[in-house]
Amino acid sequence: MSADDFPLIGAAAARAREAARVLRTLPTETKDAALVAMAEALLERADEVLAANAADVEAAAADGTPESVLDRLRLTPARVSGVADALRQLVALPDPVGDVVRGSTLANGLQLRQVRVPLGVVGIVYEARPNVTVDAAGLCLKSGNAALLRGSASAHRTNTALVAVLTEAAEKAGLPAGSVALLPADRASVGELLNARGLVDVVIPRGGASLIQRVVTESRVPVIETGVGNCHVYVDASADPAMAEAIVLNSKTHRVSVCNSAETLLVHRDVAFLPRLLTALAEAGVTLHGDDAARAAHDGVLPATDEDWATEYLSLDMAVRVVDDLPGALDHISRWGSGHSEAIVADSARAIADFTAGVDAAAVLVNASTRFTDGGEFGFGAEIGISTQKLHARGPLGLPELTSTTYVVTGSGHTR
Structure with a gap:
């Protein structure tokens, strides 16, 4: 399938795919500089983010949204400062890309290394919490991935403001256009994302049981499942x-x-x-x-x-x-x-x-x-969620969990 098969997300996914090719090769210094720039931009433009969030909260309250959900949706100056701090904390964490998971020299003299590499294009479907927008963007970028973010309709004004701030700062700091994109906040965009195999490498749901169940059962793209917390x-x-x-x-x-x-x-x-x-x-x-x-x-x-x-x-x-x-x-x-x-x-x-x-x-x-049970409390920095599955990753999804591995085999003219 091509980008033309997905009218709602295809253009963003195609740009993300091109951006991912650049991101996987960027040095840590460039990614860290972008994270610092994003954190500073959030603080400098906090007023416009908070204004957008106030409109979202007011609309949600008028719709009878429970207070527990409003609390997830609501941003305050302290919470904006907190998500900016989370980006700075990512700078202090080791870059997993290029880490050697294991290595050895085989009996025939071939040198074998298993090396961490980015996943590529990561789609994230989440509900209510606008802080996830910032955490997910920062984690994906630090680990060399492009991020397609699909937040809830209730937080769309806030997420739009946040992504505008983050992308402008990231591109000025040297990251490629399309590294982070916000998808339309409707049900159809989720359906496209879940079927965009070949454009999107993995989807991560973060939210309630119904959202997670839909992603797990409908997705043709590999899923890293986060779970509800009973x-x-x-x-x-x-x-x-x-x-x-x-x-x-x-x-x-x-x-x-x-x-x-x-x-x-x-x-x-x-x-x-x-x-x-x-x-x-x-x-x-x-x-x-x-x-x-x-x-x-x-x-x-x-x-x-x-x-x-x-x-x-x-x-x-x-x-x-x-x-x-x-x-x-x-x-x-x-x-x-x-x-x-x-x-x-x-x-x-x-x-x-x-x-x-x-x-x-x-x-x-x-x-x-x-x-x-939290990536920050565990010393991992920000997290996308807590994985409750048993394949690929379990527990807080931090930087290493947003990578896969490649085997690099080095010889000196070896043939078999």
Whole structure:
């Protein structure tokens, strides 16, 4: 297929393909200079970005958008500064392009090197959060890829302003035109992107379950799947009460609209401080949905259904279940978890070992909040998302995860 077969995205994809050929050969210094220029331009032109964002937020609020989604959409001067800082942090990170993953000299004298190379043209489909526009553009450029960004209609004014700022600064700093492009914010553009095999090398969805499911099931282009965050905290019988309370509260209430916020609390039946723990959550404004044992421990707990165990609330709601033992917690997570982040609070080394070995997730937190599952918190810099699949990459999708590899075989006149 050619660009002419895709009227909505074809021209942008063709430009991105040409830009990718240049980007893969650019020295680190040029890419880093562009990232610095992009960060400075965001700060210098923050007013126009914030004005566009205010219009998006006002329109979304008028449409009855829930506050948790508005929080994802909303930019503030501090958040603009934060995404600019994320670009600068990328400058400090090693450039993965050209890294030798492994190498050896074969018995016949051939020198073998497996070298990291860019993926090429990366399409990213995401919802609401305009910070993803900046993070995705920066990560793709640093790793030598061109980026086709398809944000949601609710953030289109903001994304348009952001991409205008970023592309102007990047091109002035020496990056080729077409390195970053914003696609139309309609359903048809997603369909074209998913079918643009030969123009687009990989698609990464970031958003809710329905978006991810559509991309995974419809795409003819390879997909790196990010997942929803139905995350759990399991409090073992051996847990320290104060530690458990602090971790559970932080996991649930620190920022409810993000994928690493905890949605379900699992508590061992022998935990005597369950009433205190539930009271602390309720006093923090959390609406609790629990089984019979949880409801017996606190008067304000609503009855839970299977829908509660399956739900990524993204709000001040939390499901609570009392389990007989650690295997019971693992059984619950196996049935209802999304493979994102699972946490255990325990003092028992055996319980910790059994949990980390038995749970299947991209990240397992031991005596730590689920809120730490994040590329920045891991020291990787900005991320495109958390991959919950098991092929190519799992966990935070940072710079190395946006590369593939090439085998470079060097001989001295070798023939076979």
